[in-house]
Amino acid sequence: MRAAVVGASGYAGGEILRLLIEHPGIEIGALTAASSAGTPLGRIHPHLVPLADRTVVETTPEAVTDHDVVFLALPHGHSAALVDRLPADVLVIDCGADFRLADDAAWTAYYDTPYAGQWPYGLPELALADGGVQRTRLLGARRIAVPGCYPTAVSLALAPGLAAGVLEPDDLTVVAASGTSGAGKGLKAHLLGSEVMGAMSPYGVGGVHRHTPEIEQNLSLAAGADVRVSFTPTLAPMPRGILATCTARLASGAGVEQVRAAWEQRYAGETFVHLLPEGVWPSTASVVGSNSALIQVAVDDRVGRVIAIAAIDNLTKGTAGAAVQCLNLAAGWDETIGLPVAGVAP
Known part of the structure; x- marks a missing residue:
């Protein structure tokens, strides 16, 4: 699958790219941002050596529509406007809060942008009262909201x-x-x-x-x-x-x-x-x-x-790792592909 990362200049976007570099099922496509557009990625994330020569481009629907999967690593409240202009068959995985909440009143009480609705919630291991887990709701999904850290x-x-x-x-x-x-x-x-x-x-x-x-x-x-x-x-x-x-x-x-x-x-x-x-x-x-x-x-x-x-780790299991885990489930792949289980020490 060809993947675009929107908001590639931030911590979450950089962490998504770190994981995708090692993912055998992913070809990394467009890397987009706002103020960083036109900058080589190596100046923003020098640790992402394999992508250092790639240039970050401006975030537009046109830049990402020809991808199989689009990761959104944008500030809260900014995802909905972009998603409305993407094809329905593109897998969109949002790391912001825009589509996490089921209750529009709860959204309005804590956020200052219009309520955009709810997508399947991307915490596969979440225990449910009926004895099930959230994982079953993510299989084959085309839109997924990654949980907060x-x-x-x-x-x-x-x-x-x-x-x-x-x-x-x-x-x-x-x-x-x-x-x-x-x-x-x-x-x-x-x-x-x-x-x-x-x-x-x-x-x-x-x-x-x-x-x-x-x-x-x-x-x-x-x-x-x-x-x-x-x-x-x-x-x-x-x-x-x-x-x-x-x-x-x-x-x-x-x-x-x-x-x-x-x-x-x-x-x-x-x-x-x-x-x-x-x-x-x-x-x-x-x-x-x-x-x-x-x-x-x-x-x-x-x-x-x-x-x-x-x-x-708030950037891995709390954000980017969860996004890749959801990608694997939505795509029908082994849930663990491209994801490290062991930490780094000391």
């Missing part, structure tokens, strides 16, 4: 317990730390090295972070009932990674064995989601550059709460 980590951490009924759905709290690349490549004073090094800071406090409705949507699908989440993101002094610490009240009658069994059964056989051995805790350093999510779960008997922790 925080929702990926939080959903993979909590959904098995909600689907199994071992967590109470009315008292969920999440505190998650992200690396600075989650804010994109644009220059921002609070993301300068001198501001970030040696510091951690909260942001989006009080339920105002844009990923809140997406997290609630996913966990409601897992629980089979409406779920509300208290979500507090924090900025960590690292370029990549998310560590999501999630807690919930233990359901009446559930014990330690039932809790662990819920996660073991859900993720048994999954290539990219790994429940760690008891007593081993996820670390962002272990997933750098990989499409893997590391999960651990424990019960705090003293207060009757379950703690589920997930670590992912």
